[in-house]
Amino acid sequence: MxxxxxxxxxxxxxxxxxxxxxxxxxxxxxxxxxxxxxxxxxxxxxxxxxxxxxxxxxxxxxxxxxxxxxxxxxxxxxxxxxxxxxxxxxxxxxxxxxxxxxxxxxxxxxxxxxxxxxxxxxxxxxxxxxxxxxxxxxxxxxxxxxxxxxxxxxxxxxxxxxxxxxxxxxxxxxxxxxxxxxxxxxxxxxxxxxxxxxxxxxxxxxxxxxxxxxxxxxxxxxxxxxxxxxxxxxxxxxxxxxxxxxxxxxxxxxxxxxxxxxxxxxxxxxxxxxxxxxxxxxxxxxxxxxxxxxxxxxxxxxxxxxxxxxxxxxxxxxxxxxxxxxxxxxxxxxxxxxxxxxxxxxxxxxxxxxxxxxxxxxxxxxxxFTEPETTNFNTLKTKSLSKKQLQKFEGHYWDQLGELSRDIKVINDTLRYVRTNGNTNALIPLENNKFQMKVQFDDKIYIEFPEDETDVMEFQYLGAEPIRFEKYILKAYNTQEISNLFGGVYINHEYNIMYSAMADNNKLKLSNVKNGDISFTPITSILFSGDSWFLRSIEFTKDKNQKINGFYVKNNAIRNLWFEKVVVN
Known part of the structure; x- marks a missing residue:
């Protein structure tokens, strides 16, 4: 054998x-x-x-x-x-x-x-x-x-x-x-x-x-x-x-x-x-x-x-x-x-x-292959929308799990998808609230604004489950406001991690002995976008007295890592 x-x-x-x-x-x-x-x-x-x-x-x-x-x-x-x-x-x-x-x-x-x-x-x-x-x-x-x-x-x-x-x-x-x-x-x-x-x-x-x-x-x-x-x-x-x-x-x-x-x-x-x-x-x-x-x-x-x-x-x-x-x-x-x-x-x-x-x-x-290398957008069956109809979709949109901010703007009578680096793509109207993004190659990207939900944008790529973006009003704080509202020390008890928060030139700065300083820009009144890949956003919470009591790290990989504000007696 x-x-x-x-x-x-x-x-x-x-x-x-x-x-x-x-x-x-x-x-x-x-x-x-x-x-x-x-x-x-x-x-x-x-x-x-x-x-x-x-x-x-x-x-x-x-x-x-x-x-x-x-x-x-x-x-x-x-x-x-x-x-x-x-x-x-x-x-x-x-x-x-x-x-x-x-x-x-x-x-x-x-x-x-x-x-x-x-x-x-x-x-x-x-x-x-x-x-x-x-x-x-x-x-x-x-x-x-x-x-x-x-x-x-x-x-x-x-x-x-x-x-x-x-x-x-x-x-x-x-x-x-x-x-x-x-x-x-x-x-x-x-x-x-x-x-x-x-x-x-x-x-x-x-x-x-x-x-x-x-x-x-x-x-x-x-x-x-x-x-x-x-x-x-x-x-x-x-x-x-x-x-x-x-x-x-x-x-x-x-x-x-x-x-x-x-x-x-x-x-x-x-x-x-x-x-x-x-x-x-x-x-x-x-x-x-x-x-x-x-x-x-x-x-x-x-x-x-x-x-x-x-x-x-x-x-x-x-x-x-x-x-x-x-x-x-x-x-x-x-x-x-x-x-x-x-x-x-x-x-x-x-x-x-x-x-x-x-x-x-x-x-x-x-x-x-049954489809060409690039989409011929001239052959699409499109919907004619007025500038006023397009303008109702304008605004800032935030994807919490992906930690992405995107803008929708009307530029030269065309609705456009705007990335943080300034690059834009035209959105071609297919229906009153559904658009196809104009891109190279054969990629099919759709942007939809659901009729039954106000202030929501859905991004769909290649038939994938739509990514949900929520509309927000951009918030600006001055240095003093950031210091008064968010300054202090925050700790995560599970991993015994501590960050100090302070104001820095109208932005929020989190400091840690090992990681140094991470700068955050306000997105909404409680949501901040960071300049570090591992802390790209944090969302603050308030207690019953409307005082800041901590923040969450929320993204696709972590979701709910909680940092509690240390109360100083």
Whole structure:
């Protein structure tokens, strides 16, 4: 039996190797067009990209440009390893569902019995809640910064568990809403380790990657441990490319390292799966739904259990996942019906590299698209509205969870959507209260002002659940008013964080020993917008005597972190 298993394994690995190495030809003109996409990556002495396109089970394009190590002039190859960042969640989800399929875990299990640090939370949090992003646990990214962790400091799984153990109140009841919180998958990594009886690292490498032949893929748990053939990470600063030394050892949602050849093997594995593996893949392709049936539908698309977002690109259904980690960026972009997958890995720290796969698809799959690359707004059936009718929509609008302020203005008889940086888009009237935003490409963005709700604007992108903006009257305070109303010391008792508030040139300033000063501009009489990414807004509350008694940090990742004003006797 052992010999038979070894023979089968050898045949399987041989098949994988053939798949990874075989490259099918594509028309020369298309190849030339695809190659031109990489012109920005062909600069000498610069970071680069590793890229592959898989079509109908064959690698039709595989390219490597740039350097993995600028100092030593080491070129990127198809074996160069990159941090997949948030794309790691795709593989973590597979591992979790493997344990579920094998009967070692249930999606309905209460995770508090597996992770002791969650036991201070009263509500039941299921495995499904973590997988769906519906747990209500505060995201560690913003929380650690509010608590004063320097971004250059290593942040580990142990640090995450320390933060989780301090949380007493959830952002919402589990299963009733979604939040953009990486904490969910960091906790799933702990869960997988605890349930499998191995560390998360060992389980992923021994039980997931090795059987597939992904011997070049690993989980990084120590920043000081040296690994061969890992691309150095870089970032641009003052028109110079410099080494990026920041990093963390958070798992499940980060720190999975892989190469383009190994990810090709993965795609083959999930596309030719049988037995239990096929059951796992089928689950991963399912759309996430809340207890009330709502899907996790955002501007990115509808989220699947495999953590890929699904949406339509020029009329064709596509799925994708993006990741950034320690200066590395990854993207996997698919047209499932057309058997097309594009993978891009890079180390320049510039973020989104998925456009390489999308634009390549526009050439390779041109005959399949049902919609043009750009919307012809001249063919829209529009509604004629007078300037007076348009002016009733003018005003300032605030999205609380997204912490965004937008203006709606009539400029030259055209209603326009105005961003804080001054960029505007024309709004084309389709109905009395519904408009389509004029944008490039094929993106369909609708702005609606519900008839049954005054002072509300809804922003809808690609069929996603509308984002709700509420109209507000801009408030201005002078320095003395801010000092009298909001000055003082505020404390959060859960995490023992303290901020001092004072007036500064008609603005509010919050000061903390570790974070320094954060400046806030008044939006409404109690709402302030901040200049820090982790404290972009705070909302004050009043007691029965109309005195300020504290403020909330409210956003998609945290929602209700309360800071109480310290009363000085």
């Amino acid at each position: 052992r010999i038979l298993k070894l023979v089968c394994s050898f045949i399987l690995l041989l098949t994988f190797e053939t798949y990874a190495q075989h490259q099918s030809a594509i028309p020369q003109d298309i190849e030339k067009t695809i190659d031109s996409l990489f012109n920005p990556w062909k600069q000498p002495n610069s970071p680069g990209v590793s890229f592959a396109i898989i079509k109908d089970g064959k690698v039709i394009s595989k390219k490597n440009y740039g350097l993995s190590d600028i100092e030593n002039k080491t070129p990127i190859t198809s074996q160069t390893r990159f941090n997949l960042g948030q794309s790691s969640a795709h593989y973590t989800a597979y591992a979790l569902l493997k344990l579920v399929t094998e009967g070692k875990l249930s999606l309905g299990d209460d995770v508090r019995k597996h992770i002791k640090e969650l036991q201070s939370i009263k509500q039941v949090i299921t495995v499904k809640d973590l997988l769906y992003g519906a747990s209500g646990i505060y995201d560690y990214q913003a929380l650690k910064s509010i608590c004063g962790w320097d971004y250059t400091e290593n942040f580990s799984q142990k640090d995450i568990l320390r933060l989780v153990a301090l949380q007493k109140k959830l952002a919402f009841n589990p299963g009733t809403d979604y939040s953009e919180a990486d904490i969910n998958f960091a906790l799933l990594a702990e869960l997988i380790g605890n349930v499998s009886g191995k560390s998360f690292k060992n389980y992923m490498e021994e039980d997931i990657f090795k059987p597939i032949g992904m011997t070049n893929t690993f989980i990084r748990t120590n920043l000081t441990t040296m690994h061969q053939n890992v691309a150095h990470s870089y970032r641009s600063e003052d028109d110079k490319t410099i080494l990026n030394n920041s990093g963390n050892t958070v798992l499940g949602i980060n720190n999975m390292y892989s190469s383009i050849d190994d990810l090709i093997l993965w795609e083959y594995h999930i596309n030719s799966a049988s037995g239990n593996d096929q059951k796992i893949v089928q689950q991963m392709n399912g759309i996430i739904k809340l207890n009330d049936g709502r899907t996790n539908s955002t501007s990115s698309g509808e989220l699947t259990l495999g953590q890929l977002y699904g949406h339509k690109e020029r009329g064709l259904f596509s799925t994708y996942i993006l990741g950034s980690g320690s200066g590395h960026d990854s993207s996997i972009f698919k047209f499932p019906t057309q058997n097309y997958t594009a993978i891009a890995l890079s180390n320049n720290g510039d973020g989104y590299n998925g456009y390489l796969g999308v634009i390549a698809a526009h050439n390779i799959l041109e005959e399949h």
